[in-house]
Amino acid sequence: MPWEPLTDEQLEIRDLVRTIARERVAPRAAEIDESHEFPWDVVELFREHGIFGLLFDEEHGGTGTGTLLALIAIEEVSKVCATSGLILAVQELGSLGLKLAGTAEQKARFLPSLVSGEVLAAYALTEAGSGSDSAAMGTTARRDGDEYVLDGSKRFITNAAVAGLYTVFAKTDPQAGHSGISAFVVESGTSGFEVARLEPKMGIAGSTTGELTFDGARIPATNLLGDEGEGFRIAMRVLDRSRPGVAAQGLGIAQGATDYALEYARTRETMGKPIAEHQLIAGKLADMETRCEAARGLLYRFGRMVDDGADDTELTKASAMAKLYCTDAAMDVTTEAVQILGGYGYIKEYPVERMMRDAKITQIYEGTNEIQRLVIAREMLKESRAFLLAGLA
Numbered sequence: 001m002p003w004e005p006l007t008d009e010q011l012e013i014r015d016l017v018r019t020i021a022r023e024r025v026a027p028r029a030a031e032i033d034e035s036h037e038f039p040w041d042v043v044e045l046f047r048e049h050g051i052f053g054l055l056f057d058e059e060h061g062g063t064g065t066g067t068l069l070a071l072i073a074i075e076e077v078s079k080v081c082a083t084s085g086l087i088l089a090v091q092e093l094g095s096l097g098l099k100l101a102g103t104a105e106q107k108a109r110f111l112p113s114l115v116s117g118e119v120l121a122a123y124a125l126t127e128a129g130s131g132s133d134s135a136a137m138g139t140t141a142r143r144d145g146d147e148y149v150l151d152g153s154k155r156f157i158t159n160a161a162v163a164g165l166y167t168v169f170a171k172t173d174p175q176a177g178h179s180g181i182s183a184f185v186v187e188s189g190t191s192g193f194e195v196a197r198l199e200p201k202m203g204i205a206g207s208t209t210g211e212l213t214f215d216g217a218r219i220p221a222t223n224l225l226g227d228e229g230e231g232f233r234i235a236m237r238v239l240d241r242s243r244p245g246v247a248a249q250g251l252g253i254a255q256g257a258t259d260y261a262l263e264y265a266r267t268r269e270t271m272g273k274p275i276a277e278h279q280l281i282a283g284k285l286a287d288m289e290t291r292c293e294a295a296r297g298l299l300y301r302f303g304r305m306v307d308d309g310a311d312d313t314e315l316t317k318a319s320a321m322a323k324l325y326c327t328d329a330a331m332d333v334t335t336e337a338v339q340i341l342g343g344y345g346y347i348k349e350y351p352v353e354r355m356m357r358d359a360k361i362t363q364i365y366e367g368t369n370e371i372q373r374l375v376i377a378r379e380m381l382k383e384s385r386a387f388l389l390a391g392l393a
């Protein structure tokens with residue numbers, strides 16, 4: 001029996017997702033990329049098989065199978081189609097504000113339709129003038145009786161126009177910096193809230209990325225998440241738990257590209273033998289496989305930490321390291337996969353070209369990899385390692 005760290009239950013669910021991904025999603029991946037159309041059929045497939053439920057606790061109607069398995073599901077789907085893997089990752093991203101800071105009433109009101117996938121979620125933090133520096137946002141929310149009135153805009157929001165529920169961050173006290181930010185649940189169809197445009201982009205072509213505008217948009221005060229002023233903390237807590245979803249997407253892309261390049265290298269012959277037997281190509285395959293396995297180690301460790309109830313303060317660095325390593329691996333590994341296929345790697349008939357374009361975004365969104373490095377170093381500086389200096393004058 002091969003060594004296997006997952007339990008029988010985890011293996012069963014992983015294999016179910018793997019089979020659905022290979023048999024139903026993979027044949028659609030090139031078309032989704034080509035058409036730039038949001039794959040509602042994939043959403044329907046996930047709904048039918050209860051895949052969205054993997055992201056939620058049993059008390060809210062989910063499977064309660066934990067974070068590790070949710071990450072594995074994103075990885076498995078992303079091996080064949082990064083746009084489809086992102087549907088799961090963003091369902092988690094857009095739901096986490098409610099899970100972490102929602103009241104029992106808010107959870108009961110909003111979570112069931114997210115668990116079934118009937119409603120898709122989105123997370124709206126970035127603005128045209130504030131990406132990495134999210135505290136510089138300009139969108140405001142003013143209390144007016146039983147409502148808040150939102151004004152401003154958000155840029156680059158995944159699931160724009162397809163989501164039914166948006167976690168939106170806005171300033172309730174514009175003079176107060178980080179502590180003036182609050183978090184809200186905004187439903188599509190709210191008057192004064194519109195999707196102004198969708199962006200054409202390099203990769204993840206079937207995913208929508210759009211600009212949201214709020215022009216006197218009125219939402220019930222009961223849609224405030226946590227207290228006024230808690231929004232920045234909520235945004236960061238969400239990102240600590242959601243970034244590994246992007247890491248899982250990156251790892252899936254990297255492993256998918258490695259698997260494809262391996263099979264290609266086995267059969268493509270030059271100078272009388274398969275290219276896999278030329279040492280320079282064999283070395284690339286070995287490096288790609290090793291990067292994927294190292295990335296998986298960091299990612300699964302994060303999943304286990306959450307499932308074992310690790311403290312929030314421990315998650316920040318583990319999450320940033322998983323995101324950084326898995327997504328840098330995705331870019332490096334897919335670039336090498338294209339190289340292994342030679343000229344064929346560069347043309348659209350072969351999937352590694354799409355995988356390389358899809359990989360790039362994983363280094364950018366949910367905090368660029370430069371920001372991940374800052375986060376990791378900041379957490380390191382909080383740690384005491386003085387014992388290493390013991391004995392030095």
Ligand SMILES: Cc1cc2nc3c(=O)[nH]c(=O)nc-3n(C[C@H](O)[C@H](O)[C@H](O)COP(=O)(O)OP(=O)(O)OC[C@H]3O[C@@H](n4cnc5c(N)ncnc54)[C@H](O)[C@@H]3O)c2cc1C
Nearest residue numbers: 123124125126130131132156157158209365366367368370
């Ligand atoms: C396809 C797509 C989907 C997205 N989905 C979402 C979404 O669903 N929700 C959402 O809120 N946002 C989303 N984003 C936004 C994304 O998270 C931001 O684009 C990203 O955080 C970077 O912000 P920015 O584009 O403003 O770049 P900037 O912050 O302007 O950064 C530009 C460059 O400077 C670097 N940099 C910035 N500050 C520092 C620093 N202090 N030290 C070192 N380097 C630094 C950055 O790493 C980057 O290389 C999405 C973006 C894209 C392209």
